[in-house]
Amino acid sequence: MYFQIRGIVLWPRNGDFQPRTLKFELGKVNVISGASRTGKSAVIPIIDYCLGSSTCSIPVNTIRKYCEWFGIVIATAQGEKLLARKEPGAQRSTDEMFLLEADNISKIPSRLTKNTNATAVKRLLDDLANLSNLDFSGGEEGSGFDGRPAFRDLAAFTFQPQNVVANPDVLFFKTNTYEHREKLRKIFPYVLGAITPALMAKQFELNRTRQLLRRKERELKDAQEVSARWLADLRSKFSEAQELGLIPKLEEEVSRDQMIELLDEVITRTDLTLAVSTTTISDALRELSSLESEEREVSRELTTLRHRLEEMNRMRVGVQQYEAALSVQRGRLQLSSWLMSHASDDSDCPMCGSNTDSAKRKLQVLSQRLEEVETAAGADKNKEVPAAFDRELQRVTTDVENSTERLRAVQIRKRALTGRSKEAREQQFSAKRTERFIGNLESSLDLHRKLGSDSELVEEVRTLKEAALALEGELREQDVEARKRRALRTINANAGKLLPHLDIENPNDPISLETNDLTIKVLGSERDDYLSEIGSGSNWLSYHLAVLLSLHQFYLTQKHSPVPAFLVLDQPSQVYFPKHVTSRDVEVEDDPKIRDEDVDAVRKAFEVMGNVVQGEKGKLQLIVLDHASSEVWGGIDGVVGLPEWRDGTKLVPMEWLSEA
Known part of the structure; x- marks a missing residue:
């Protein structure tokens, strides 16, 4: 240098x-x-x-x-x-x-x-x-003299x-x-010149890659140590899905990937009705199924009606708040009319009697604003809320009450039916069990995908190993x-x-x-x-x-x-x-x-x-x-x-x- x-x-x-x-x-x-x-x-x-x-x-x-x-x-x-x-x-x-x-x-x-x-x-x-x-430690902590x-x-x-x-x-x-x-x-x-900045950068990258590789390998090892457990768990979930009627019974042996694919379809399906054979359907079960369908339909109607009722109530409150705001403005601006009535040509200011243009201009502005508010209030006064609004509000309120009663009646009939029929109770338990199973299945499948031979974690480990070998080769060449x-x-x-x-x-x-x-x-x-x-x-x-x-x-x-x-x-x-x-x-x-x-x-x-x-x-x-x-x-x-x-x-x- x-x-x-x-x-x-x-x-x-x-x-x-x-x-x-x-x-x-x-x-x-x-x-x-x-x-x-x-x-x-x-x-x-x-x-x-x-x-x-x-x-x-x-x-x-x-x-x-x-x-x-x-x-x-x-x-x-x-x-x-x-x-x-x-x-x-x-x-x-x-x-x-x-x-x-x-x-x-x-x-x-x-x-x-x-x-x-x-x-x-x-x-x-x-x-x-x-x-x-860069330091000589390749980015490792506690480098000391390797700074x-x-x-x-x-x-x-x-x-x-x-x-x-x-x-x-x-x-x-x-x-x-x-x-x-x-x-x-x-x-x-x-x-x-035996170590150049470029070589230090490569060494830094190599050490970083090795650290990341060690961490990913530990994660993969921890996952693979439970391989027998997670495979058994996957088979268990597949069997449970078949018992619940979510997956058809298959004669041939299915692979791990096929099990995951079929369970994925269960998660994406929206019609989670149970596939119960016709020989097992009794009158109680038919009635229970009908009541559950009616319950879902009434629940959807009630949700829609409640939303509409909330919107209409918000509209009514808004009209009342607008009228109250106009009333406040009118009350504050009424003083300007009184002041204008007491102003003369020789002494414009009704408060101090001084002759000034600015006071007169300000009073005129206030009076004009009062007229605008009066006009708006008058216009709104002439506009009545349509009678159809009140009729619609009354109809929606009545529909909400009726739907609530219908839903309550359906639920009472369901409780009575399940109380009388052991088969219906079991059917309802099975439905709840199915819902819980679907809820847990999605997170479980994510883990099973990560542990596969073609999983993202395995691919990361393979990529990091290749990168580390390439960097080691470049450093050896130097x-x-x-x-x-x-x-x-x-x-x-x-x-x-x-x-x-x-x-x-x-x-x-x-x-x-x-x-x-x-x-x-x-x-x-x-x-x-x-x-x-x-x-x-x-x-x-x-x-x-x-x-x-x-x-x-x-x-x-x-x-x-x-x-x-x-x-x-x-x-x-x-x-x-x-x-x-x-x-x-x-x-x-x-x-x-x-x-x-x-x-x-x-x-x-x-x-x-x-x-x-x-x-x-x-x-x-x-x-x-x-x-x-x-x-x-x-x-x-x-x-x-x-x-x-x-x-x-x-x-x-x-x-x-x-x-x-």
Whole structure:
């Protein structure tokens, strides 16, 4: 990803001073050289803090005491952006941030006020890196370190602070803590291109499909466990329907599907009369059947008459309410007639005697409305409710009473008949039983359909299995582990090409970047050794430098790598000059030959960095913070230096410290 540091900006607490800006060249090795305690080691924490770090690691006392805001200007494919974050004071960090975006930021604001927060900036950085919104767990709950990749996770590849750059036990930034180590292990296949956003989407879909498949399979298993029971129940219901005369007796054996089909017909049938043979029909049963038919007919007539009676009563009530409303309006508007009678031409207002047109107009409007109401009332008064309405109302009321009496009489005769005839009682019980059977049959058939071999549930399980197999096949074709091994072979080969140009004991021994252990393994002729098992600070520095540079070379070959194209190294020469500022014309040791060898070793490291940066043609930026002066690294192609921080020149200008 094209993402480089254009500059670092510090804003003083004292408003009399202007911000301090450190400008870097893009696509170069930028060296800040200086003496101890000048603020070099604060550069990495400042950049990290402005990129959304959860804690502020910027050194306290001078830097945080005299600076109110810290900022960086970054160059991206979408233009330049100024990211500034307020000094947190007594807190571990602050959420207050300032964001400025432009094609080219030519002027730095002299004072800042919050216009965004750290969460929004981290979302912006995630979008710039085009990171997937899916997590590594495939959507399963409680993912932990399997959470989605974030821009903050990529800091491991962009910073080599003083305690890491030549550390035999720690290869990447912040991986000395368990949390960062586990997250880096998880995202390594992603940044190597072995896992792509498309593959993560497929894995997410596969896990979702598997979860749904497991649930459907459980449902189907639960249903099939009662297969014997539900089949017996189906046969029982079929036999019961035959006993009730709802289904004819069949000579041949019927299948499960045929039973369901015949029972379906029972549900859809509207004439649920019992198919009783003629030999069993007695006079009592004939009479009972006749009474039940009459009861149904009278019930339908009574329902129709009651509905008509309710409508007619509502009509009568509506007429009465309308007349009452007109009466209220007339009573309220009668006052206008009295007021008009007391109004004269000289004093129109009958209340105060004033001469005004508005009062007269309003009275006229009220009088006109009264006339309209009177007219409506008069018209309605002349319209009488037709006599036919009252006659019809009386007829319907009488019919309701008669039908109610007929229904009551039928029911009395039925009760008397069933009381006299045992056969009639049994017939009535059978009818009630049939009604209950029909009521329960429909819901029962739904269950039987779901449990069939061609049911919807079985079809869902089959479809989900096919989908899961297809996704598994697609993921196998991609072969994440094979893609990861190919990427690591390329990185190891690139590092192997750099090692012979560095100060290392066995430059020709192949190395292997171990992403699970987050370290380097040196493959010797007799044995393989991890970085922590190899001695000498020069070896540790060389392996760190070769692997980090080869990683960035690999990232730049990827079409959509999310890793920012910059690397900041703090004190890479410390293994050679742990305490002294180095210059070819300064005598710092008794044996100048040893010192010359150390200077040459440091120069080799800068030459390798310069060659790598030049080979990437401006797409990679390095920032090196070191004691070594320009006499050590000067004149190397691709390497540029900022004014050295010596003789009072520091990160924080000395005049800022003069304030009270």
